[in-house]
Amino acid sequence: xxxxxxxxxxxxxxxxxxxxxxxxxxxxxxxxxxxxxxxxxxxxxxxxxxxxxxxxxxxxxxxxxxxxxxxxxxxxxxxxxxxxxxxxxxxxxxxxxxxxxxxxxxxxxxxx
Amino acid sequence: xxxxxxxxxxxxxxxxxxxxxxxxxxxxxxxxxxxxxxxxxxxxxxxxxxxxxxxxxxxxxxxxxxxxxxxxxxxxxxxxxxxxxxxxxxxxxxxxxxxxxxxxxxxxxxxxxxxxx
Numbered sequence: 001x002x003x004x005x006x007x008x009x010x011x012x013x014x015x016x017x018x019x020x021x022x023x024x025x026x027x028x029x030x031x032x033x034x035x036x037x038x039x040x041x042x043x044x045x046x047x048x049x050x051x052x053x054x055x056x057x058x059x060x061x062x063x064x065x066x067x068x069x070x071x072x073x074x075x076x077x078x079x080x081x082x083x084x085x086x087x088x089x090x091x092x093x094x095x096x097x098x099x100x101x102x103x104x105x106x107x108x109x110x111x112x
Numbered sequence: 113x114x115x116x117x118x119x120x121x122x123x124x125x126x127x128x129x130x131x132x133x134x135x136x137x138x139x140x141x142x143x144x145x146x147x148x149x150x151x152x153x154x155x156x157x158x159x160x161x162x163x164x165x166x167x168x169x170x171x172x173x174x175x176x177x178x179x180x181x182x183x184x185x186x187x188x189x190x191x192x193x194x195x196x197x198x199x200x201x202x203x204x205x206x207x208x209x210x211x212x213x214x215x216x217x218x219x220x221x222x223x224x225x226x227x228x229x
Contacts (some may be wrong), residue, residue, distance in 0.1 A: 044203065044220035105154065
């Protein structure tokens with residue numbers, strides 16, 4: 001079945017540091033890939049998405065590139081801020097299904 | 113436009129009791145999805161409903177769990193005779209239409225944390 005594997009957290013960084021959160025997947029067929037973010041006390045919000053190989057999703061300074069050869073969709077940001085502290089979830093969807101398959105989430109803590 | 117509202121945010125039940133989790137979708141959304149996050153695991157799909165219809169319940173446990181989305185009112189996820197293993201965060205999402213999440217973004221609530229004593 002489909003699955004998503006994320007690096008374990010928490011990830012603790014100083015402000016303005018470079019961020020990478022690794023995400024790899026296993027899927028039947030050709031999945032669409034997503035990153036969701038959950039800020040404290042809030043619901044998950046779609047951060048970015050990609051639909052095919054070599055697509056780059058981007059939003060709010062975050063980027064992720066769909067790598068079919070390595071089945072990966074790593075999240076990156078060049079300079080994190082304290083306000084980026086949240087839990088980040090990688091997810092996929094296959095075929096015509098409406099449901100999403102999520103990773104376990106990675107907590108990011110950014111300090112001054 | 114209020115977001116997806118889930119209540120209660122925290123629910124404590126003793127073994128054998130019933131748990132009712134409510135989800136009010138965003139205004140104009142007629143599709144609701146329930147996901148469960150067990151400790152140290154990712155969110156796992158449970159059920160997908162459209163008004164008065166269950167579309168996909170492939171992730172629902174066969175016993176004790178049920179879901180509904182009536183014509184009027186919120187969607188309800190009901191867990192009968194709860195056991196400790198039901199302790200988890202339950203998330204609801206809604207979308208204006210069904211189908212591919214690329215075209216019909218799922219908007220999530222903040223979740224209900226169920227603790228079974």
